[in-house]
Amino acid sequence: MAEFTIGVRIRRRVDAATWRLAAFATLALAVILLLVPTFIALAASFNGGESLRFPPRDLSWRWYEALWSASDDIWDAFAISLRVSALATLGAGLMATLAALYLSRQRNAWARALETFFQSPMMLPGISLGLAMLVWLQTIGVPLSYWSLVIGHMAISTPYIIRTALIGFAQIDPSLLEASRSLGADNTRTFVRITLPLALPAVLAGSFIAFMFSFDNVPISLFLSDARSEVLPIRLWNLIENLLDVRAAAVAGVLIIFTIVFALVMERVLGVSRYVR
Amino acid sequence: MSTAAMPVPLSAMTRKSRLDTNVLLVLPLLLYFLIFVLAPQIVLLVMSVHGQDGALTAANFARALSDPMTYGVLFGTLRLGAYATVATIVAGFPYALAMVTVGPRLRSIMLLLVILPLLVSAIVRTFGWLVTLGNQGPINTLLQWLGWIDHPVRILFTESAVVIGLTQIELPMMVLALYTVLSRVDGSLALASRSLGAGHWRTFVQVLLPLSVPGLIGGAALVFASAVGAFVSQTILGGGGLLYMPMYIYQQSILSQDWGFAAALAVILMITVSAIIFAGTVLARRSQGYIHG
Numbered sequence: 001m002a003e004f005t006i007g008v009r010i011r012r013r014v015d016a017a018t019w020r021l022a023a024f025a026t027l028a029l030a031v032i033l034l035l036v037p038t039f040i041a042l043a044a045s046f047n048g049g050e051s052l053r054f055p056p057r058d059l060s061w062r063w064y065e066a067l068w069s070a071s072d073d074i075w076d077a078f079a080i081s082l083r084v085s086a087l088a089t090l091g092a093g094l095m096a097t098l099a100a101l102y103l104s105r106q107r108n109a110w111a112r113a114l115e116t117f118f119q120s121p122m123m124l125p126g127i128s129l130g131l132a133m134l135v136w137l138q139t140i141g142v143p144l145s146y147w148s149l150v151i152g153h154m155a156i157s158t159p160y161i162i163r164t165a166l167i168g169f170a171q172i173d174p175s176l177l178e179a180s181r182s183l184g185a186d187n188t189r190t191f192v193r194i195t196l197p198l199a200l201p202a203v204l205a206g207s208f209i210a211f212m213f214s215f216d217n218v219p220i221s222l223f224l225s226d227a228r229s230e231v232l233p234i235r236l237w238n239l240i241e242n243l244l245d246v247r248a249a250a251v252a253g254v255l256i257i258f259t260i261v262f263a264l265v266m267e268r269v270l271g272v273s274r275y276v277r
Numbered sequence: 278m279s280t281a282a283m284p285v286p287l288s289a290m291t292r293k294s295r296l297d298t299n300v301l302l303v304l305p306l307l308l309y310f311l312i313f314v315l316a317p318q319i320v321l322l323v324m325s326v327h328g329q330d331g332a333l334t335a336a337n338f339a340r341a342l343s344d345p346m347t348y349g350v351l352f353g354t355l356r357l358g359a360y361a362t363v364a365t366i367v368a369g370f371p372y373a374l375a376m377v378t379v380g381p382r383l384r385s386i387m388l389l390l391v392i393l394p395l396l397v398s399a400i401v402r403t404f405g406w407l408v409t410l411g412n413q414g415p416i417n418t419l420l421q422w423l424g425w426i427d428h429p430v431r432i433l434f435t436e437s438a439v440v441i442g443l444t445q446i447e448l449p450m451m452v453l454a455l456y457t458v459l460s461r462v463d464g465s466l467a468l469a470s471r472s473l474g475a476g477h478w479r480t481f482v483q484v485l486l487p488l489s490v491p492g493l494i495g496g497a498a499l500v501f502a503s504a505v506g507a508f509v510s511q512t513i514l515g516g517g518g519l520l521y522m523p524m525y526i527y528q529q530s531i532l533s534q535d536w537g538f539a540a541a542l543a544v545i546l547m548i549t550v551s552a553i554i555f556a557g558t559v560l561a562r563r564s565q566g567y568i569h570g
Binding site: 038098102123124125131158219241259267 | 299300302303305306307309310313314315316317318320324367368369370371372374375385388389390391392393394396397398399400401402403404405406407408409411413414415418442444445448449452453476477478498499502505506508509513522523526527530539540543544546547550554
């Protein structure tokens with residue numbers, strides 16, 4: 001009897017110990033995995049030498065100086081990226097918010113199918129989406145320009161905004177809308193004064209995420225841009241492929257700082273993490 | 278008072294007009310999607326079965342499907358997706374589970390730790406791996422310093438490098454999908470399982486894992502689809518020696534101007550990926566039904 005209990009006790013100890021060990025080991029691995037490339041990319045940008053190494057041999061700002069003073073190509077690409085992503089997010093944001101308002105009021109199969117349709121650009125390989133759009137634009141005779149980029153980026157921005165907007169609308173207490181209507185406000189007024197302000201943080205959080213992904217997109221931009229409108233990720237990709245151009249490290253460094261600051265501000269203002277599902 | 282004052286026909290009228298305006302709400306996005314998402318897919322499909330003389334032909338598919346290279350590239354790409362999916366599940370599950378168990382303060386830090394890398398440009402993170410895995414990177418430096426190796430080992434430009442990079446890039450997606458599902462699981466279930474004598478491992482396998490199947494399916498579909506199409510990471514970390522479907526399609530369309538063949542390849546990729554995701558979803562749903570009796 002006593003031996004049996006000791007056996008059980010040992011087995012329990014082993015069970016708990018191996019469980020904790022495995023949990024901590026994988027957890028540590030995940031945390032390292034999540035942080036490593038960003039940290040290393042940032043550290044490599046302060047490298048004084050001509051090649052990319054870690055740990056950096058001698059610290060220097062030289063690549064940042066080169067980025068600041070002798071990189072019109074990068075700044076042009078940055079400006080185009082900023083404009084394309086801002087316009088695409090604005091367009092997709094307006095259309096997706098209205099569509100989400102409709103979808104949030106409907107519970108039938110048609111609405112669910114539409115929702116899946118609007119989410120589809122997220123599941124399609126970017127390369128097929130880009131190729132298909134290029135072929136189609138040529139078929140209907142739309143020349144490639146800055147605007148074809150905006151049209152393409154709107155498709156990939158939509159899923160993120162639809163998603164968070166639906167969460168935002170679903171969280172509104174219906175009795176507030178009833179109260180507004182029973183107090184004499186019409187639908188438009190109720191929407192502008194009650195629904196929209198309550199759902200706005202969710203819509204803006206989705207728009208922020210959509211903007212970041214649009215800003216980073218390569219496959220769509222690769223197919224839909226003309227020679228004059230090179231976006232930043234493609235410029236950066238070219239810099240990285242050409243391994244000797246260490247300005248890539250400085251661009252990466254700037255983007256990392258920009259992203260972290262922007263994300264922390266957005267988290268503070270909108271609580272973005274509440275809507276990431 | 279206002280309810281009494283409101284005539285019945287008016288409310289009926291507003292309800293009717295509300296229905297009409299509702300459809301108008303969805304119309305802009307629907308039109309945009311029909312014109313710029315659905316129509317292109319149809320045209321791509323048409324182009325893939327379009328001969329140079331304009332007639333209907335299966336030549337593009339015949340060429341793609343009779344070429345061993347297509348299978349090699351396609352299989353390599355799907356394997357990449359499979360590895361990345363499994364790796365994100367292995368690394369992401371404990372993370373998601375820990376997020377549910379820790380206190381709210383630590384949870385929000387862990388959530389931020391997942392979202393921040395998600396927002397940092399995938400190209401920048403790929404660039405980080407380029408440095409990390411390179412001959413002069415921290416891994417080789419550390420191994421040489423420890424005296425385990427004399428010369429830098431080549432990690433970059435191998436399949437492992439692409440898988441490592443993709444795992445990192447897709448990990449947040451998997452964690453968020455699993456976290457959503459696990460946070461809805463009643464915590465008392467695991468407690469009950471343990472108080473009834475099941476250990477941590479058994480509780481995990483028999484209670485938590487089956488309950489998280491919906492999150493696993495959703496996360497796996499997202500990770501798989503996006504890893505298979507991850508153009509930049511595949512190209513940069515795989516180098517010139519490894520060819521995957523997205524680059525193959527890009528080469529055939531833009532560089533070789535062979536549009537019909539590129540379209541056929543894109544259709545083959547889309548069909549295979551959707552079929553695998555669909556099959557995975559059905560299988561997982563079935564096994565879940567089986568588990569719950």
